[in-house]
Amino acid sequence: MKIFLDTANLESIKKFNDMGLLDGITTNPSLMYKEGGNPKDAMEEITKIIKGDVSLEVLSTEYSGMVEEGKRLRQHGDNVVVKVPMTPDGLKACKSLSSEGIPVNVTLIFSANQALLAAKSGAKYVSPFIGRLDDVGQNGMELISEIKEIFSNYNFGTQILVASVRHPLHVVDAAKIGADVVTLPPGVLDKMMLHPLTKIGLGNFLADWEKMKSGNPDVKI
Numbered sequence: 001m002k003i004f005l006d007t008a009n010l011e012s013i014k015k016f017n018d019m020g021l022l023d024g025i026t027t028n029p030s031l032m033y034k035e036g037g038n039p040k041d042a043m044e045e046i047t048k049i050i051k052g053d054v055s056l057e058v059l060s061t062e063y064s065g066m067v068e069e070g071k072r073l074r075q076h077g078d079n080v081v082v083k084v085p086m087t088p089d090g091l092k093a094c095k096s097l098s099s100e101g102i103p104v105n106v107t108l109i110f111s112a113n114q115a116l117l118a119a120k121s122g123a124k125y126v127s128p129f130i131g132r133l134d135d136v137g138q139n140g141m142e143l144i145s146e147i148k149e150i151f152s153n154y155n156f157g158t159q160i161l162v163a164s165v166r167h168p169l170h171v172v173d174a175a176k177i178g179a180d181v182v183t184l185p186p187g188v189l190d191k192m193m194l195h196p197l198t199k200i201g202l203g204n205f206l207a208d209w210e211k212m213k214s215g216n217p218d219v220k221i
Contacts, residue, residue: 002023002180004024006165008046027083054079055125058083061089066097070082085108086109091106118158131166161182
């Protein structure tokens with residue numbers, strides 16, 4: 001399963017990319033606003049740091065505007081994936097952009113029907129927002145299972161990009177189902193690396209090594 005980071009924060013992107021953990025990035029206008037500065041500069045920097053796909057979102061809500069913005073966003077790099085909303089105009093824009101060789105991520109997916117339509121319109125990715133479904137009393141991970149089954153039935157090339165991930169268990173559940181991608185906020189990726197037993201074990205190893213050195217001051221690894 002591929003791991004994308006859901007952020008526009010350059011420090012976080014560089015941190016996790018240097019660990020070899022990142023396969024891509026997803027952004028949106030809210031994340032760009034949160035970081036401040038010139039969003040164009042940020043987009044260009046992100047596409048240079050990351051070799052994998054970088055989703056950049058259009059602001060227009062109507063077809064012609066989405067297509068125009070999508071083509072401009074694509075100029076930031078060959079790894080740019082244009083993110084459009086799951087609306088009738090968004091699907092139309094997805095079809096047009098995809099037919100011109102520009103990959104599209106259809107976002108704000110909340111049902112299997114929406115995912116099916118996005119796949120038929122040529123989307124490279126569909127982004128179901130599981131955390132937001134959980135927030136309103138629905139089972140977000142159940143939606144991932146439904147989409148996975150449907151896409152498998154018909155051999156769609158569209159990838160399932162699990163979004164609105166709130167905690168590490170979401171990642172484990174998505175991996176068990178066989179989702180193609182999860183996109184995570186930096187805080188969730190940080191938590192995935194931590195376990196109290198790892199910290200305790202490392203502390204024990206180091207303490208024992210110091211004890212051994214006290215009796216053998218010249219010992220080295």
